[in-house]
Amino acid sequence: MEKYKLYIDGKFVDAETGETRPTINPATEEPIAMVPVATKGDTQRAIAAARKAFDARTWSGMDVRERAKILMKIVDRLRERQEELAQIEAADAGATIRKTSMMDIPIGIEHFKALIELGERAPTYEPLPWIDMPAVSWNFVHREPIGVCAGIIPWNFPFMMAVWKIAPAMIMGNCVVLKPATDTPLTALEIAKTAAECGLPPGVLNVVIGYGSVVGEELCTNPMVDKVALTGSTETGKRVMRLASDTVKKVTLELGGKSPTIICDDADLSVAVDGALFGTFFHSGQVCESGTRCFVPASIYDTFMERLLERTTHIKLGDTADYETTMGPVISASQLKRVLGYIDIGRKEAKLLCGGKRPAHLKKGFFVEPTIFEQVSNSSTIAQEEIFGPVLSVIKYTDLNDAIKMANDSMYGLGGAVFSRDIPKAIDIAKKIRTGTVWINDYHLLNALAPFGGYKQSGVGRELGPQGILEYTQIKHIHVDLALDRSKKFWYDYILND
């Protein structure tokens, strides 16, 4: 079994205590590798390495095109390792090989490349209007990296989340300490191996594996860290924001969701039914923007539901290493318990149509059958709280405005979808939904060129797109006096009376 190490200051090292733990495959419950358990001291060493690298200005002061060259080498090498990475990701995260090989790894790598290209195009100089009051001056905005950026990521898309944190930070000249989720540390360490091979200077990227309460909290409180970017639950987001406030760190947060899917009565049902299922059950529902509340009009309700239940039977749970399998387990025993707990609450609040239990044919693994509830009230627990498992709540509506109102009646505001053949109408509904992303006749398609993030308690700031790149910069106003003459600088006389 491979024994992984922390990546600090360009070297692969054990945790200072030598402590290790197994990371397991959630589909088999078998250990697949040993990983170190970092301490606060290990984390401090990683932060110090990033600080030293940043302050030396070798990376931050390098021409962006030079940084891009090194980072593109990493991208090319990751592309060569694509199949191997897909296998590791599938095993560590309980994702199907079908998903990791078709989506997580290739799209993650494409995002890496696109983010580098966006970074190269990001403006570092922006002219301001000429100013002639109180005297002529030339003013401009200079954009710089922030410094040491901590990236804290969840277990649902370990490779892609690592990319979203490290690529924009590094291309803009920052140095990074990345903390993968405790359950899924492997592909982040594989990226580190590739980065080291490709000549990334020491300290620019550090990867520390450990618990949120130890490594995560140190990253949020250490004065040498300038920014924290978290993807995680809303609860953790609140904690991170509070901790980071002591040293007024920049914070961006990508948090939980309870996103709505609004089916219109004129929707193309072949797209809408499969779209609603894809929106909910992709990666066993462990996606922050999953469409977990589906609003279905009464006029087509029976037809829609009949097709929805029939299509659900085509979701295949099983061996995640088999390309035929379309849905894997949830990440851990504790997540399984949590999901089944919500399903029990759902049985009291609504009517269970399918699923609701572990599949009988799978003796091992944290599997839950795709579960659909109907007669759900939007104010019930299963419609308000993020379950992060394969559970869909169907809510019948008669008036479209009511559906939009219910869709917005949530503390979250991350994603959502509208299914309709009438595009202008769908756009109008999309504008009324208070979330950061709305798909029309689709779901889950994230584009590295488009900003992603949350309204309300789903987050602060944006990732991806030019907007996401700028979150890794800060701006400086530079004022250049052009009066060039003491006699014209009458404001100095405010304090000098001669």
Ligand code: NAD
């Ligand atoms: P989590 O909040 O428990 O953990 C996320 C990360 O934060 C992990 O690396 C964890 O170790 C770390 N962490 C935990 N406590 C911490 C603390 N006190 N200080 C600093 N770091 C700490 O979330 P999870 O269970 O790993 O992931 C599931 C959640 O993440 C869901 O709620 C989901 O909606 C959300 N999520 C959001 C997005 C998004 O883009 N908005 C993407 C994926 C997941």
Ligand code: MN
């Ligand atoms: Mn694992």
